[in-house]
Structures are given as structure tokens and as C-alpha cells.
Amino acid sequence: MLTAVHPKLPMRNKRVTEDFYLTYLGFEKIGQADFPDYLMIRKDGVELHFFAFEDLDPTQNYGQVYLRTDAIDVLYQSVLKHPETVRLVGPLQLKPWGQKEFAVLDPDHNLLTFGQSV
Structure with missing residues (x-):
């Protein structure tokens, strides 16, 4: 029986990735070993994992994760506080499929789409 999924995304620089997710998106680091x-x-029971890929060309990265939330407006406002660091690529919109969504790119161009059912 499946109980969870933890997407694995590429990263070029662990320190940069860690700083982005912890500082600007409110995640916490987990695991006993570094x-x-x-x-x-x-964050809130959702895990993301990252593996080193130093030669990654961000413009050729198609990593994507869809993250569901029950507080889309709060999350969106927190992202808007950091326009110099968090690259918003899809503003908050109501989609025809009944989701309110927005999307950002992380430093390695992994696409993070956040959505909430309406």
C-alpha cells in the first residue's frame, strides 16, 4: 500500500537550494545526516528531495511539482514579499479545472505550481 510520495528534483548548488526553500518558501531541513x-x-507534511546535478542547464530543466494547499492566498502573499528572489512565472489565477493556482521557478528552474480547489 502506498503511503506518500517525495519528489526528487535536481539542484546545482545545495546551499543555494536550501536557502531558497527554507528562507523564502518556509520549508525546514529534515534528516539525521547531512x-x-x-x-x-x-513543509506541513510535504517532503521534497533534491539530488546534486552540477552540470544541469537550468534552461533545459523540466522538473515540476504540483503542491496542493488549503491556504493559497496566504502562500501567494508570502511569495510576493520576495520578488527579487522568488521568480513568479504564473500569477494567482482561477483555472477552468476548478483550481486557484500560481507557479514559481526555483534557482534551478524546477517549476513549483501551488493549487487549491475552489
Whole structure:
């Protein structure tokens, strides 16, 4: 029986990735050991994992994650507080499929889409 999913996304620089997610998106670092080529983070029970890919060309990265939330407006406002660091690529919109969504790119161009059913 499946109980959870933890997407694994590429990162070029662990320190940059960690700073972005912890400082600007409110995640926390998890795990007992600190591996130089791997990062695990969590927010509200959702985990994301990252693996080192130093030669990644961000313009060729198609990593994507859809994250559901029950507080889309609060989350969106927190992202808007950091326009110099958090690259908004899809503003908050009501979609035809009944979701209120917005999207950001992380430093490695992993696409994070946040959505809430309406």
C-alpha cells in the first residue's frame, strides 16, 4: 500500500537550494545526516528531495511539482514579499479545472505550481 510520495528534483548548488526553500518558501531541513549531494526538506507534511546535478542547464530543466494547499492566498502573499528572489512565472489565477493556482521557478528552474480547489 502506498503511503506518500517525495519528489526528487535536481539542484546545482545545495546551499543555494536550501536557502531558497527554507528562507523564502518556509520549508525546514529534515534528516539525521547531512549529505553533500542530497537535500531533504519538509513543509506541513510535504517532503521534497533534491539530488546534486552540477552540470544541469537550468534552461533545459523540466522538473515540476504540483503542491496542493488549503491556504493559497496566504502562500501567494508570502511569495510576493520576495520578488527579487522568488521568480513568479504564473500569477494567482482561477483555472477552468476548478483550481486557484500560481507557479514559481526555483534557482534551478524546477517549476513549483501551488493549487487549491475552489
